[in-house]
Amino acid sequence: MGGCWSKSSLQHALACGKRIGLIAGTDDHLGYPGAYGEGLAAVWAQDLSRESVLEAIKKRRTYGVSGDRIHLDFRLNGHYMGEGIPFSLEREGAIRVSGWDALDRVEVLKNNQVIQRNFPCDRIVDxxxxxxxxxxxxxxxxxxxxxxxxxxxxxxxxxxxxxxxxxxxxxxxxxxxxxxxxxxxxxxxxxxxxxxxxxxxxxxxxxxxxxxxxxxxxxxxxxxxxxxxxxxxxxxxxxxxxxxxxxxxxxxxxxxxxxxxxxxxxxxxFSAHYQTEFRFNDRAGTDEVHWYYVRVLQKNGHLAWSSPVWVEKS
Structure with a gap:
């Protein structure tokens, strides 16, 4: 069973107002960093220098993958994942995903609720x-x-x-x-x-x-x-x-x-099944902070999960 307590979940922390950047890892104690299936951290850095990587981590420009190194680019109103951005009534998100297996679905969530799904694996190829x-x-x-x-x-x-x-x-x-x-x-x-x-x-x-x-x-x-x-x-x-x-x-x-x-x-x-790119639009009021993030599930079960973008109150 382990320590699977719902109040320790990411969704609960976000609902409590915590601003967390996402990475993935494991506690299986085998001690093989980077081994397939044990979780990896992905960082949107300007380059691979120590300074750029640490700067991106501090800005929460990160996402986690369970095994396959899924490429995930999520931006809201032009801002990277992990950022807190000023209030705007109209929000436009842009998502690009490239996996290493067929993509079962790509989900956009707002305040922990799915607001849009994309199903690349259902596309018909010719x-x-x-x-x-x-x-x-x-x-x-x-x-x-x-x-x-x-x-x-x-x-x-x-x-x-x-x-x-x-x-x-x-x-x-x-x-x-x-x-x-x-x-x-x-x-x-x-x-x-x-x-x-x-x-x-x-x-x-x-x-x-x-x-x-x-x-x-x-x-x-x-x-x-x-x-x-x-x-x-x-x-x-x-x-x-x-x-x-x-x-x-x-x-x-x-x-x-x-x-x-x-x-x-x-x-x-085929590329129609392992790659996707789409946009979504949302409109929201001024009464609360909203956070948006993206989940990716491949058909082989591997996942990617982005850090949120937070939209402040007006």
């Missing part, structure tokens, strides 16, 4: 969906199962090759695990034609005891672009398919008999 970069998530791990009490560490090394397309970016989703100087989670030899992945998976000391890591590829190409995997560890094998095979369905590749580890290639995510 042949033009290939005109923009797509996302392809490759997960690996899944074993050994907890019920079988097999706490082994599995080493991974595989190469990803893109033919007839371009690898634009690779996003790591590497969890915590038993620390060992010889074992590293690395993306190596990245070029426009592919990359190599060196990693390891284990249930021991993993977040939520989930022995799974992943990389997300951002690709430009078309339905005939081919992706190939050449796996060296834990079991040598090769695999190749066109991207069209992943337009609607996933693929599971087993490294051996049960309960051996496996690889799962998730369905493609």
């Amino acid at each position: 042949a033009s969906c290939w005109d923009h970069p797509v996302l392809l998530r490759i997960e690996f791990g899944w074993g050994p199962w907890a019920a079988m009490d097999l706490p082994r560490i599995c080493d991974w090394y595989f190469h990803i090759k893109i033919s007839g397309g371009t690898l634009l970016d690779v996003y790591p989703c590497f969890q915590s695990g038993p620390f060992c100087e010889e074992k590293r989670n690395l993306i190596k030899n990245k070029t426009a034609a592919g990359c190599s992945v060196q990693s390891y998976t284990s249930r021991k000391e993993a977040f939520a005891e989930n022995p799974t890591n992943a990389v997300v590829l951002r690709l430009s190409g078309n339905s005939e672009t081919r992706i190939s995997l050449t796996v060296q560890q834990p079991q040598p094998f090769s695999y190749e398919k066109p991207l069209s095979e992943f337009a609607q369905h996933n693929e599971v590749l087993f490294t051996g008999p049960f309960p051996a580890e496996s690889i799962r290639i998730q369905p493609l995510v």
Whole structure:
């Protein structure tokens, strides 16, 4: 159960008049800062210098993400998240979101009540969906199962090759695990034609005891672009398919008999589903302070939550 007390929630603090900037983290005591799934702080800073980052944190220009590094830009009447702004009867908000999975919904809240929802995952795509970069998530791990009490560490090394397309970016989703100087989670030899992945998976000391890591590829190409995997560890094998095979369905590749580890290639995510941009308008009276913030939920369950913008009384 833990200390889940509703009066310790963010919404309660905001309702009590507290002005809080949001970040995300964990108290699971594993001690792996930045590990996937354990919460991250996002900061809207002018640059990456210590001075700029600290200035942005002090101004509450921050938001939190649970795992995937969702890009969230929320402004009200042109002001960044975290600011307190003078009263205005008319308010216009602008939201831009770019996720690393399909966006289930983006919500705008005013004084803890949802006033608008946007549903990118419901958009219908057509042949033009290939005109923009797509996302392809490759997960690996899944074993050994907890019920079988097999706490082994599995080493991974595989190469990803893109033919007839371009690898634009690779996003790591590497969890915590038993620390060992010889074992590293690395993306190596990245070029426009592919990359190599060196990693390891284990249930021991993993977040939520989930022995799974992943990389997300951002690709430009078309339905005939081919992706190939050449796996060296834990079991040598090769695999190749066109991207069209992943337009609607996933693929599971087993490294051996049960309960051996496996690889799962998730369905493609098109830009219409992982990106959105919209505006909203609101009109409010002068009798109280209003605060607005944005929540983002991806279909894979990962979240982003912005710091509020407060509109003062007149």
